[in-house]
Amino acid sequence: MSVDEVGRWPSRFGSRVLRRFVETRELTLLVLIVAIIVGMSLASPVFLSLANFRAIAIGMAPTVIIAVGMTVLLVSGGFDLSVGSVLALASTVTALLLLSGASIPLAILGALALGVIIGLANGIVVTRIGVNPLVATLGSMSIARGIALVLTEGFSLSNLPPAFGWAGRAEILGLPFLLWVALALVVVFDLAMRHGSFFRQLYYIGSNEKAARLSGLAVNRVRTLAYMLSGLLAALAGVLLASRLMSGTPTAGNALELQVLAAAVIGGASLRGGEGTVVGAFLGVIFVALINNAMTMLAVSIYWQMIVTGAVLVLAVALDMLVRRGDG
Known part of the structure; x- marks a missing residue:
């Protein structure tokens, strides 16, 4: 082995380690999630309580729903910063329609159509x-x-019909209905991304758009449908949030797009497109939610939580870039 090769060996070894980390991102996230749970169970006896896990599940359900759409979009080579605002708009539009006398199904369909x-x-x-x-x-x-x-002139809209709150309050087999909806979407879209012919096109388009066009794929149509799915799921999250809070809140979802992007990228999606899984994004949401919950338990300021979320996003993107550079 030459001197140059000896000098390059640590760099190659580091690249291999980074690649292995990215390739096993879902397994790595599971290990990190277990580590956080174990660590926080020792730091705070309240952490393992049913009430705390219920609060985490309810709080992260809208984020999971939006992360599904964001992952599909990231794989296609796009991304959407409007998801938090769409959630808020869908929430307020649902409330406005209900207060104006519209039926619950019509109000929900109107909000979803807007998304x-x-x-x-x-x-x-x-x-x-x-x-x-x-x-x-x-x-x-x-x-x-x-x-x-x-x-709304900046005010929340309340006094919604009691029946509308069913989705926000209901439980099935002891788990909140909101969480069941999120889990169902994760399963359906993860399977679709792995086996569905249409969704497999997203990986091809995100990896090499020019080659996808030359092969005859309708790149613009497929990517537009991905944006429409992202808007639909953001609106669905807004409707479910309105049901849980029993109000339309125009300020809801502020900075939510940052959390969703962080979760998706942590879960293995690339801002350059062509990579990512819905399960990975789901685990990323759990990871971010547990970190935020841990900081809350430890009385860390909410402002520091925003800093940590941003730092995690930057580190995840930097890791992705380093691996790609090593592959080159």
Whole structure:
């Protein structure tokens, strides 16, 4: 072995370790999640209580739902910063429709349709007009949040029909209905991403858009549908949140897009597209939720929680870039 090869060996070894970490991201996350649970159970006797785990499950359910759509979009090579604002707008629109006398199914369908329309608009602006996804979805984030605030003048809308709160209060087999919805979406879309022919196209498009176009794939249509799915699931999360809180809240979901992106990237999705699994994103949401819960238990300021979430996102993206650079 030459001197140069000896000098390069630590770098190659480090790259192999990083690649192995990324390749086994889901297993690694499981280990980290177990480590956090064990550590916090020793630090706080309240952590392992049923009430605490119930609170974690209910709190992270909307994030899981949105993370499913975000993962699909990331795999296709896009991303959506408007999901938190769409959640808030769907929440307020549902409440407004209910207060105006609309039936519960009609109010829910109206909110979901609005989410799909916003996703469609994002998809058209990105794929047809060619606006950068960051700019396009940042704009729709501001527009959706602004509409929610204008419609409500910044106030929450309460006094909703009692029957509407069923989804937020109901339990099945001892678990909140919200969590069952989130878990069902994780299972369905993870299987679809692994075995569905349409969803497999997303990986091809995200990995090499030019090759996908040359092979005859309808890149713009597929990616637009991914944006529509993201908007739909964000709106669904908003409806379920309104049911749990029994109010439409225009300020809900603030900075939620950061948590969702962090969870998806931690779970193995790449901002460059072509990689990621729904199960990985789900584990990423659990990981972030446990960290936030642990900091709350340890009386860490909410502002530090935001810093930690941002730092985790940066570290996850940096890790992904280092691995790709090592592969090159």
